[in-house]
Amino acid sequence: MRTFDYHAVGSAAEALDLLAQYGEDAHLMAGGTSLMLMMEQGLIQPGHVVGLRSANELRGIGASSGGIEIRALTTHREVERSSHVRDYCPTLVEAFERIATIRIRNQATIGGNLVHADPAQDPPPILLALDAEVVIQSKIGERTVPLDGFFRDYFETVVEEGELLASVRLPAIVAGTKSTYVKFLPRTEDDYATLSVGAALRLGADGSCEHVRVALGSAAPTPIRARKVEAALQGQRLTGPMIDEAAELVRDEVDPLDDVRGSAKYKREMARVWTGRALRSLLDGGGK
Amino acid sequence: MPAHRRLVDLLREGLGLTGTKEGCSVGVCGACAVLVDGDMVSACLMPAIFVDGTSVETIEGLSPPEGPLTPLQECFIRHGGFQCGICTPGQIMAATALLRDNPHPTELEVKRWMMGNLCRCTGYYKIVESILAAASGEGAPS
Ligand SMILES: Cc1cc2nc3c(=O)[nH]c(=O)nc-3n(C[C@H](O)[C@H](O)[C@H](O)COP(=O)(O)OP(=O)(O)OC[C@H]3O[C@@H](n4cnc5c(N)ncnc54)[C@H](O)[C@@H]3O)c2cc1C
Numbered sequence: 001m002r003t004f005d006y007h008a009v010g011s012a013a014e015a016l017d018l019l020a021q022y023g024e025d026a027h028l029m030a031g032g033t034s035l036m037l038m039m040e041q042g043l044i045q046p047g048h049v050v051g052l053r054s055a056n057e058l059r060g061i062g063a064s065s066g067g068i069e070i071r072a073l074t075t076h077r078e079v080e081r082s083s084h085v086r087d088y089c090p091t092l093v094e095a096f097e098r099i100a101t102i103r104i105r106n107q108a109t110i111g112g113n114l115v116h117a118d119p120a121q122d123p124p125p126i127l128l129a130l131d132a133e134v135v136i137q138s139k140i141g142e143r144t145v146p147l148d149g150f151f152r153d154y155f156e157t158v159v160e161e162g163e164l165l166a167s168v169r170l171p172a173i174v175a176g177t178k179s180t181y182v183k184f185l186p187r188t189e190d191d192y193a194t195l196s197v198g199a200a201l202r203l204g205a206d207g208s209c210e211h212v213r214v215a216l217g218s219a220a221p222t223p224i225r226a227r228k229v230e231a232a233l234q235g236q237r238l239t240g241p242m243i244d245e246a247a248e249l250v251r252d253e254v255d256p257l258d259d260v261r262g263s264a265k266y267k268r269e270m271a272r273v274w275t276g277r278a279l280r281s282l283l284d285g286g287g288k
Numbered sequence: 289m290p291a292h293r294r295l296v297d298l299l300r301e302g303l304g305l306t307g308t309k310e311g312c313s314v315g316v317c318g319a320c321a322v323l324v325d326g327d328m329v330s331a332c333l334m335p336a337i338f339v340d341g342t343s344v345e346t347i348e349g350l351s352p353p354e355g356p357l358t359p360l361q362e363c364f365i366r367h368g369g370f371q372c373g374i375c376t377p378g379q380i381m382a383a384t385a386l387l388r389d390n391p392h393p394t395e396l397e398v399k400r401w402m403m404g405n406l407c408r409c410t411g412y413y414k415i416v417e418s419i420l421a422a423a424s425g426e427g428a429p430s
């Protein structure tokens with residue numbers, strides 16, 4: 001690994017000043033779990049690393065207009081153990097518990113996870129299913145973007161040079177909405193998903209589908225929403241067979257990659273299977 | 289200290305504390321598990337600069353050189369919780385963190401917590417047995 005100058009900053013403003021000063025030669029570090037490996041492999045070789053660890057304003061979980069706000073530097077373990085998050089949505093806790101191992105969850109952060117933008121990561125599908133937004137800061141100001149649209153490509157997001165991700169905001173959950181996260185991994189429990197699905201569903205008094213979200217991980221160059229599946233179900237009185245039929249549509253929405261966790265063909269098929277199972281479990285009164 | 293130095297290098301090379309092992313170097317195997325302010329992390333993924341101002345516990349610090357060993361270490365010996373020993377410091381640090389967090393874990397809780405600590409020798413049964421024995425009070429110095 002090439003060595004670098006490490007700048008420990010105490011605030012987001014300080015970090016943004018350093019990003020402006022060193023431009024392309026600067027890189028942010030949160031938990032460092034992915035960045036260390038990428039630097040080790042020579043994939044990223046910054047001359048200046050801006051360490052966010054002591055920027056306490058970027059850490060923590062709080063209420064935000066009926067929903068919650070999870071600031072960027074919050075570790076996965078903190079999310080998983082937060083009673084605030086559990087009260088807001090137990091499915092979110094379950095999804096974070098599925099990330100790698102406790103060792104990784106103690107060090108890695110939600111902001112680092114989203115900006116790293118590996119499509120196999122666990123938080124994005126469930127955060128997409130819950131309509132998360134992210135707050136991005138720069139020296140000019142702040143912008144809020146929906147997570148749906150945040151990911152551009154493999155390891156690429158809309159966060160530009162000179163910007164940092166400050167927090168993730170989740171809106172209030174309408175009463176009666178159930179959600180689930182399924183991580184399919186045929187190898188070992190601590191592995192990345194071969195395919196994962198985050199889903200949310202709310203049925204009206206007459207049993208029709210008032211609200212539905214389906215998002216997938218490991219299914220395309222970025223985490224994705226399965227809009228065709230959602231559109232096929234919205235407003236319908238749902239039945240199991242109808243869900244199976246809608247789940248077929250996901251095959252055209254995914255664009256998986258062949259890798260050690262399965263061939264593209266297999267993942268496409270698993271996307272259909274697990275989309276169907278996730279939605280059926282919600283229809284059958286499962287989920288949280 | 290160079291900024292790119294990892295905690296595992298600081299411990300093993302800088303401080304000569306070779307009890308912490310390096311297996312995979314990519315955060316997966318758990319051989320390098322240490323506790324930073326009580327939280328278990330992979331020393332191969334953590335920049336050494338991160339531990340400035342923190343308390344780092346390694347296998348060397350669990351018991352004084354003249355003994356006694358901790359009940360957990362004693363149980364690993366009694367119950368055959370290791371064979372070649374390369375994974376053992378990491379197993380013991382992880383299990384130490386577990387028993388502090390949850391002094392009376394169920395077998396499933398032990399397995400869940402220890403999931404990220406790989407062992408090529410024991411087949412895991414003896415490791416789980418050792419930890420449950422320590423949790424039941426065995427191995428305390430008499
Ligand atoms: C062995 C291993 C197994 C893993 N398994 C899983 C898994 O099963 N599921 C899963 O979801 N994830 C998994 N991960 C990924 C992990 O969850 C981390 O989220 C991820 O590695 C990055 O988090 P970090 O805080 O360490 O970020 P860093 O490594 O510090 O940073 C990652 C990238 O994000 C940028 N960045 C960080 N914070 C900010 C910010 N606030 N604003 C702008 N840019 C920022 C950095 O510049 C860098 O480019 C695994 C990682 C490892 C090492």
Ligand code: FES
Nearest residue numbers: 311312313318332
């Ligand atoms: S050497 Fe650090 S986890 Fe394997």
Ligand code: FES
Nearest residue numbers: 371372407408409
């Ligand atoms: S005792 Fe040999 S690897 Fe665990």
